[in-house]
Amino acid sequence: MSDSVISVSELTRRFGATTALASVSLSLPGGAVYGLVGANGAGKTTLIKHLLGLLRADSGSVRVFGLDPVADPVGVLSRIGYLSEENDLPGWMRVDELIRYSRAFYPAWDDGYADELRHMFALDPRAKITTLSKGQKARAGLLIALAHRPALLVLDEPSSGLDPIVRRDILGAVMRTIADEGRTVLFSSHLLEEVEQVADHVTMMHQGQLIVSAPLDAIRESHRVGERVPSLDEIFIALVGMAAAPARDR
């Protein structure tokens, strides 16, 4: 699909005897917020690492903006804002140094927006990263992921480290803004309530396989029981239970 921001075809990845991704195929058009959900170890981070070119596919193909992220890391990474689950910002940098360093890599870096985000996140420019709290580090990571207004924002478990109020307000606002501008957001989480609040489209993973990938409304509609629309939590548990059943039977 030519208008797909992300196109994954028959992607398989093994780590020793463990199959982390098993023939995953996915096509995500631009301009929406995609939630990637699944239990711990479902393969969310492995899939995201393939999109960033940090992992090479054993078989199948990965295209982001129509490019292979392993063959053309600059072409892909310059259009992506990424907040890592590990949040490994260099501890020796000060916040202003992190901003100055990061802006060199992105021609579209918006100084005004970076300043606005820094004030919104209450980050002291002279503070060293190592002295920041976990939540502040996540905010600093989010700042450099957002300030170049990326065409694709990838957030890997962004909720970890942010307190509930800030998490809901900031992430909701950011994602909506980016989606409104025609940009794309892919975020992984195992907190389904959070996904329900902001995602237009949900992809569920279980044991390295996609069990569903559809618009959130369509998923809800398809699981409606009379007048009652089940929560994403309930839908996930029902689908994962179905996916796990054949394995148990075996």
Added chain:
Amino acid sequence: MRSPALAIAWELRQRHRWGLLAVAGYLLVVATIRFLIFGPSEPVLVNSARFAAVVSVPLTTTFVYLLAVFSFGFAGDLAARQSIYPARMFTLPVTNAALVGWPMLYGTAAMAVLWLAARLFAVWPSGIAIPLIWPALLAAALLAWTQALTWMPYGLPGIRLIVAVLCLAALDTVVLLAIHFKAGEPRMVAILAPQLPLAYLVARVAVARARRGDVPDWRGRSARSGEIADVRPRPRHHFSSPGRAQLWFEWRQDGRSLPALVGLLLPFELALLWLAKDAPASIFEVLFLALLTPPFMAACTAWTVSRPNPQARDSYGLPPFIATRPLTSGELIAARLTMAWWSTLAAWLLVLVATPLALEWSGAWSVVIDRVRRMHEAIGTPRAATVVLLILAAFIVATWKQLVQSLHIGLTGRAWIVKGSVLLTLTLLILLGPIVEWIIDSPSLQRALWHALPLILAALVGLKMPAAAWIATRLDRSRLLSGRALIAGAACWLVAVLGLYGVFVWFFSTPFVARYVLALIAILAVPLARVSAAPLALAWNRHR
């Protein structure tokens, strides 16, 4: 497993089982060499290469490894203010005495076993009188103090290393003085035995403080002086390119280590000029030592590239923060190579500024000037100046080479490659001594080697050039480097080889060494294959 003592022992053993097995195997190989090759009754002289091979190198390596194992040095950040004692163990329902006592006891036992094994396998029965107890006590005391001082929380980052080095050096000095004054075993035991309970008490205080989160913070004092500087408008210039930004990153992260280490060592080395000013030969020995410092320290700092990051999930892998920079692997390597140049130049700037000052202040200048004058009279000014400049250039290039030649190992991000290369280096170090001694002892072997030298050099070139060609092909196919960059790199390498060859021809114009031998040496001396392999190693690490 019902006791904390067994649980702690199990953790230490399980976590380091491969390393400890490797150490055991290593000592076994040394013992085999000792008994089967040298012969059990052959004396091992203290100043011989054989002594280095069968005693010094294995003993020192194993000692350092055990030091790191029992002080939890592999898991902690030595430069941090916080204790390196694993914080997760503070929540165990055991007393501070147990947390401190068991690792200390196991460490002491390991050090004693190490000494007894070394004494038994490597030295005994050579007929040399070797003390039985005090060296084991010294090793145990050094470990106990390392544990106490590294487990202590400090007020400033980096203080731990300084305090530990100073205290351990003080203990070493006391022991050296005792040896100098020919103290017997009972007196040495009397000096060293109290160190263990003393270190235990300090370690208990350290762990108790760390456990209750009592970490002093003196950064406020240094920050206050920093605030005065912060009143001034901070320069906010932007980097002109991503490459410049990455170069700045590399410099800030790793580039300052070499100049800092050289800056720390140099004053102590140059201080020897005051002692040696009446002995011209000693002055030149000190100067040679100062010139050797940057390449030697570069070889040490080069390994920091492959140091594991205990905080990261994949401790040897490239951090996602760097891996997701929109730069090619070639550009990331270029920044590192350039940083290595800056680091080299900064270290040499220190040497070139400090050495003349020390010569002047110590009054040793006249000796150096006299030697230079004699050289000028013997070979003329242009040749003398060229010799000095070439020697200096050789040292500078050697420093840079030391910094970059192991990049292709460290950047792979594979623990088995990094650890394997360390093991290989240590094995070569063990074998090097006996081989050198064997060659020195055998004039017929020396003659055979001299005759075979062109063949050996040709074989090495025969290995190097196809390896470089294969790497260039891989770089081209994977598009890590453009065709233009590859051709430019090859052209630079060729120019360097031709230049070095010209220098060799100019210097060694003798019928005893054929020109083609000089060409082969020049080809081998200029780095090519290993440096070229660095982008491949990085790409392999970055795209796993």
